[in-house]
Amino acid sequence: MLDIKMLREDPQYVAEQLKRRKFEFDVDQFQQLDQTRKEAQTRTEALQAERNAKSKEIGQAKAQGKDVQAVIQQMSVVNDKLKKNEVLLADVQQQLQDILYQLPNLLDASVPNGLDEANNVEVSRWGEPSEFDFEAQDHVALGEKRGWMDFKTAAKISGSRFVVLRGPLARMQRALIDFMLDIHTKEHGYTEVYVPNLVNSDSLFGTGQLPKFAEDQFRVMGEQDLWLIPTAEVPVTNFMRGEVVSGKELPLKFVAHTPCFRSEAGSYGKDTRGMIRQHQFEKVEMVQIVKPEESFDALEVIRSNAETILQRLGIAYRVVVLCAGDTGFCSAKTYDLEVWLPGQKKYREISSCSNLVDFQARRMDAKYRDADGHLQYVHTLNGSGLAVGRTLIAVMENYQDAEGHIHVPEALQPYMGGVKVL
RNA sequence: GGAGAGGUGGCCGAGUGGCCGAAGGCGCUCCCCUGCUAAGGGAGUAUGGGGGAAUACUCCAUCGAGGGUUCGAAUCCCUCCCUCUCCGCCA
Numbered sequence: 284m285l286d287i288k289m290l291r292e293d294p295q296y297v298a299e300q301l302k303r304r305k306f307e308f309d310v311d312q313f314q315q316l317d318q319t320r321k322e323a324q325t326r327t328e329a330l331q332a333e334r335n336a337k338s339k340e341i342g343q344a345k346a347q348g349k350d351v352q353a354v355i356q357q358m359s360v361v362n363d364k365l366k367k368n369e370v371l372l373a374d375v376q377q378q379l380q381d382i383l384y385q386l387p388n389l390l391d392a393s394v395p396n397g398l399d400e401a402n403n404v405e406v407s408r409w410g411e412p413s414e415f416d417f418e419a420q421d422h423v424a425l426g427e428k429r430g431w432m433d434f435k436t437a438a439k440i441s442g443s444r445f446v447v448l449r450g451p452l453a454r455m456q457r458a459l460i461d462f463m464l465d466i467h468t469k470e471h472g473y474t475e476v477y478v479p480n481l482v483n484s485d486s487l488f489g490t491g492q493l494p495k496f497a498e499d500q501f502r503v504m505g506e507q508d509l510w511l512i513p514t515a516e517v518p519v520t521n522f523m524r525g526e527v528v529s530g531k532e533l534p535l536k537f538v539a540h541t542p543c544f545r546s547e548a549g550s551y552g553k554d555t556r557g558m559i560r561q562h563q564f565e566k567v568e569m570v571q572i573v574k575p576e577e578s579f580d581a582l583e584v585i586r587s588n589a590e591t592i593l594q595r596l597g598i599a600y601r602v603v604v605l606c607a608g609d610t611g612f613c614s615a616k617t618y619d620l621e622v623w624l625p626g627q628k629k630y631r632e633i634s635s636c637s638n639l640v641d642f643q644a645r646r647m648d649a650k651y652r653d654a655d656g657h658l659q660y661v662h663t664l665n666g667s668g669l670a671v672g673r674t675l676i677a678v679m680e681n682y683q684d685a686e687g688h689i690h691v692p693e694a695l696q697p698y699m700g701g702v703k704v705l
Numbered sequence: 706g707g708a709g710a711g712g713u714g715g716c717c718g719a720g721u722g723g724c725c726g727a728a729g730g731c732g733c734u735c736c737c738c739u740g741c742u743a744a745g746g747g748a749g750u751a752u753g754g755g756g757g758a759a760u761a762c763u764c765c766a767u768c769g770a771g772g773g774u775u776c777g778a779a780u781c782c783c784u785c786c787c788u789c790u791c792c793g794c795c796a
Contacts, residue, residue: 342723
């Protein structure tokens with residue numbers, strides 16, 4: 284969420300900035316509401332002050348054995364007024380809050396303009412897209428032919444957008460998770476964490492999935508307030524919710540492997556073939572909690588940490604910076620890594636690395652004490668390192684041969700018990 | 706699932722209706738003393754919001770969350786959440 288002070292001081296600026304996202308912020312409506320709020324708050328607080336003073340009076344008078352009936356009479360009038368004002372104030376504050384919660388983050392100045400993914404800007408490329416002297420197959424053809432990728436059984440037991448992996452592919456997915464976690468913990472300085480895969484709505488609010496994106500989540504039936512996580516970002520970033528840490532403890536760097544669950548509401552008909560877009564997929568996620576002045580450097584580091592995985596696997600990719608219209612609700616700036624998929628002859632997203640600056644920290648009240656002893660919001664970042672299901676696809680498609688065998692990338696072989704070809 | 710105890714400031718911990726935003730201790734910051742990796746003395750030390758030029762002052766809110774009783778609630782009542790102990794069950 285944005286700083287309400289900034290909204291009050293310079294709503295025009297916020298409105299202009301949000302226009303880059305094609306988000307319309309109604310300045311007049313906001314200012315009117317805030318004016319109402321201010322009046323209601325002033326009145327309410329004056330009445331509260333009066334109530335407090337009179338109550339104190341009563342206490343003292345009683346102690347001296349004086350009669351307090353007259354003052355108590357006056358109080359009932361004050362209390363009536365107070366109740367009315369409190370109700371009004373709560374209502375206005377609720378309205379302001381609703382507006383505030385719907386406002387996306389301000390974009391960093393370096394984010395390019397543009398409406399949708401067509402306007403994302405490529406910033407770098409690594410490797411050469413694989414060339415084959417035969418017709419490259421996609422992962423579905425490769426996987427189903429050997430009986431290792433089974434959408435039919437998954438559909439029977441769960442429905443569409445699920446998969447069953449068997450034998451070597453199940454093993455390779457596990458190997459990829461292990462491989463990624465090893466690199467991030469041993470070489471990049473992240474602490475591995477194991478976290479709940481069900482979270483409460485406060486956590487989803489903290490990272491920005493609620494209230495606006497409830498329909499993208501899976502909610503658990505029953506008494507309890509629990510939702511399946513759409514990404515490990517939710518439980519891990521929420522470590523910080525309501526916490527104050529000392530500046531010395533920053534940066535905090537966590538990496539977690541979790542399954543991720545997404546309803547994919549609104550993506551009907553999109554990527555219906557194969558494992559690209561599933562309701563459930565594995566992901567290794569990096570999260571950093573840093574000081575404000577360090578967050579944009581940290582974003583570059585997270586991006587390179589994600590790149591390392593693809594480089595070690597020897598798979599071509601490119602990096603794009605998302606344009607204004609494609610950048611997520613909470614993010615100030617996002618890089619996507621797009622991996623080359625020979626089966627589609629396209630680069631497809633395999634990682635998303637974002638700097639949320641203080642947007643999530645405000646929502647979850649996550650602060651640190653700086654060198655001067657002042658409290659400040661931390662900055663939060665996250666990046667996929669990487670989406671494991673899509674990495675599996677990328678390995679399959681880029682390392683296939685004419686017979687439909689899949690060669691295991693050298694870096695992954697130790698994690699596959701030395702097996703070189705599937 | 707059964708029985709009980711509890712959730713207070715960075716931490717520990719007192720506080721059962723007004724003089725409590727909250728004793729005391731620890732920690733931390735500054736000053737004094739001390740010729741030494743110690744001890745002692747003094748002062749300060751929650752967060753958010755309103756007014757204000759103000760890190761002066763002042764008002765409001767906050768003692769797990771939300772309701773209620775009351776002129777007045779950290780303190781009484783209700784609901785919920787969480788933690789701990791014992792028993793049962795269990796991957």
